[in-house]
Amino acid sequence: MSTKIITPVDEFADCLPQEYKELVARGPYREPRSVEDLGTFKEIIEEHPHCAGCGVSLGIRLLAAALPSPEDTLIVGTPGCSFFGLVQTALNYSNTAFGNQNAVAAGLKRMLQIRFPHVHKDVVVVAGDGGIADIGLDLTLHSWFRQEKITTIMLDNEVYANTGGQESGMSRQGRVLNMAPQGKRFPKIPVFEMAKVSGCVYGVRVTVASPRKVGRAVRNAILVAREFGPTYVQIFTPCPTNMKFSPNQTLKVAKEAEKDHYTYEEFLSTEVATYLAQL
């Protein structure tokens, strides 16, 4: 995309909101930015209604900063906590019916490949654990089986946080939640392991306590999806509101999970490894 599209003509420059002007002047569009550069440029995420200390919003912020080319990226989301922040980003965003995100993304990717054959238009699914692991599991798996060239990013807060704390398939066994008073009775759905055997060419499991790893994973996943096939990133984003811890403990909880059930893990084929080494 040419930055001409977002630069206002002189006559209208005064009418635009301050945020837009900053985005044109200091946005991430002209030169590639990464997670390390956060704080030095105007982020494409705007003020959002997430709770204080929300892990999901930290995950969204990190992944938005890590996009290789935000101007050519289309994010597809689904209802849940994740879309509160995403609808206010300065990039193309499409919301879908609950669980349909990977099917919609696959269609959009095919259409964009026909319309812009010489440009890489990245289609990235960003959804919560409910959208990917529970209600949209069939469509997610089928998009991987079909080798669609899209990136799927799960912001896993292990609960339906938006609707008051019901247990999700990704909640841990025994977890007591607002609307699961006896604790969850079956184990966490192994979506990451399913991605390995369902055709994903690159996958990473990471937590928000390692921001640089999140940035690297998202960037690699999108670059690999351009050339090879489906990629998957699973980010642990703890929820202080429903897991009942203080908002300033989010990173501590994520750090502890990193040592326990959310260890950093990456899988990739040899040709993908060779491709990433060349970059």
Next chain:
Amino acid sequence: MYAAAKIELEKCIGCKLCILSCPEPNVLLYLPETKQVSVNQQRCKGCGLCVVICPKDALSVSSI
């Protein structure tokens, strides 16, 4: 009453750990001239994640 983070510039060493831990966009800004961090208090929700992660105790959360 609103709570927001406050920074003591004498203690800030510009390690940028707080910027990577903040869930709010465009709140903590890095000033390359002074190699320090500034806080946009109007947008801060006062969660305190930056306070916990700061190795020099330069940040604190208080009412504004």
